[in-house]
Amino acid sequence: MSDLRVGIIGVGIMGAGHARYLTEHVDGAVVTALFDLDGPRMDSLAKELSAKSGASINQHASVEALVSDANVDAVIICSPDPLHPEHLTLAISAGKHTLCEKPLAPKSADAKKVAELANASGLNITLGFMRRFDPSYIELKKEIQSGKYGKVLHLRCISRNVSSPTATTAMLLTNVAVHEVDIARWLLGEEFVSMSTVAMKRTKFANDQLQDPLTVLAHTESGVLMTVDIAANSTYGYEVRMEALMENGSLEIDNLGGLSISYDFNLPPRTHGKLYENWMGRFEQAYINELTAWVGSIKSGVRHPDLATANDGLASSIACEMGVASLK
Ligand SMILES: NC(=O)c1ccc[n+]([C@@H]2O[C@H](COP(=O)([O-])OP(=O)(O)OC[C@H]3O[C@@H](n4cnc5c(N)ncnc54)[C@H](O)[C@@H]3O)[C@@H](O)[C@H]2O)c1
Known part of the structure; x- marks a missing residue:
């Protein structure tokens, strides 16, 4: 062909x-x-x-x-x-x-x-929504679905960009947290029913339009809490991390794409190395x-x-809009 x-x-x-x-x-x-x-x-x-x-x-x-x-x-x-x-x-x-x-x-x-x-x-x-094709998220989904660790209680996410000169606070939801919303929907098979935000002490690197850093709090239908700590101007490196706290284990994707599982009192080795400048390296x-x-x-x-379908895009836009509404 x-x-x-x-x-x-x-x-x-x-x-x-x-x-x-x-x-x-x-x-x-x-x-x-x-x-x-x-x-x-x-x-x-x-x-x-x-x-x-x-x-x-x-x-x-x-x-x-x-x-x-x-x-x-x-x-x-x-x-x-x-x-x-x-x-x-x-x-x-x-x-x-x-x-x-x-x-x-x-x-x-x-x-x-x-x-x-x-x-x-x-x-x-x-x-x-390419994280659905990232090996670490695919592995995390497999581990969650294995049943070995019980149910997901909390998704604790970190998303940090090195520099975002033109970002607005609403964009931290519609442009940044939207990735976490989609991957959480894909991991859990659930929709979000609420989203709100909490401010942190502002960095001097934020432009006037921006509350940076910002924490997003969102609940799914079954009560799973997702928190996303967003920094738009980290200056030191690009980081995307996610920990799924389960009933009897902690499954964590690190910023270089490794999956570490803490289970039965064993702490796994952590990857270390150089951080990426942006998403292109981490998610290539x-x-x-x-x-x-x-x-x-x-x-x-x-x-x-x-x-991801157009309906997945719609669901994530609806969820992030709840977060934007909470800013007012
Ligand atoms: N999936 C991901 O991981 C991911 C990562 C980063 C960005 N994005 C998304 O990709 C899109 C582009 O982001 P980017 O980082 O490449 O931005 P960018 O600013 O680097 O590039 C945007 C380009 O669009 C051009 N442009 C502006 N108006 C246009 C118009 N009317 N018609 C045609 N071109 C126009 C600009 O000249 C520029 O070259 C955004 O929607 C962003 O949210 C996705």
Whole structure:
């Protein structure tokens, strides 16, 4: 079967990352089109990709032009969060399978509208919740489901970015905590029923719009508490950690992707080493696995069960909106 021809909207960190992963690590797909408002950035990536793949790459002047390009079978959306509903609506209207980066939309009303379009389209519409494809979260889910440790009581999460000059406090929920919401829903098979926030002493590195750090508290239907300690300007390194406190054990994903299980009075060895600068290093394998599953699903017509759907995007937008409402 011929290669899936992919067009990418927004070629900043994520768009360029997906383009490189597709070109270098995913069989059966080729990048054939790009659109970004930043022309020189688009041009430099187009030259880099076509030197690697040999494909010619159309550089478009609008989202409309990219999604109606006859050399594009599928689209990846990596534009800024508030543009996702509009860009996804255009891609669906043009009949293109789409991987849309998270969130589906910062506001749940927008997420609902676009999820309805996605559900009715018959297309493969996938949300970029790649932690579902990270080996450590897959292992954690297997251990939780083994029954050996009893029930999950508390998910204690840490999410720290090195620097976030343009972040707002609401974005710490809709842009950052949204990852924890999705992975918790995937691990537990439950929805969140509440979300609120608690402020910490502000770092001097936060911009005026930002309460940084911030703790998010959320409960699921069965009463599991998830706390997410978010720091948007940690300055010292990128960290994503999660501990599942179980009835008789503690299962912890460390910041380098190891899973340590404390059980029966045994403390496991901890990984140590150098922290990543951002998500691209820590989650590289997850992005590659996610893209491989998405391309394979489109080509085979059989959807990989772990790919996040538009309904998953909607559920996480609804949960994060409860957190945003609690800020007022
Ligand atoms: N899944 C993940 O782990 C993950 C990680 C980081 C970011 N993201 C998401 O990916 C998206 C992009 O994030 P990023 O870090 O790459 O941001 P970025 O700022 O590096 O890149 C965004 C790009 O979009 C372009 N752009 C802006 N307006 C546009 C428009 N109207 N049409 C086309 N392009 C436009 C910008 O010029 C820029 O090149 C965001 O929605 C973000 O939440 C996901």
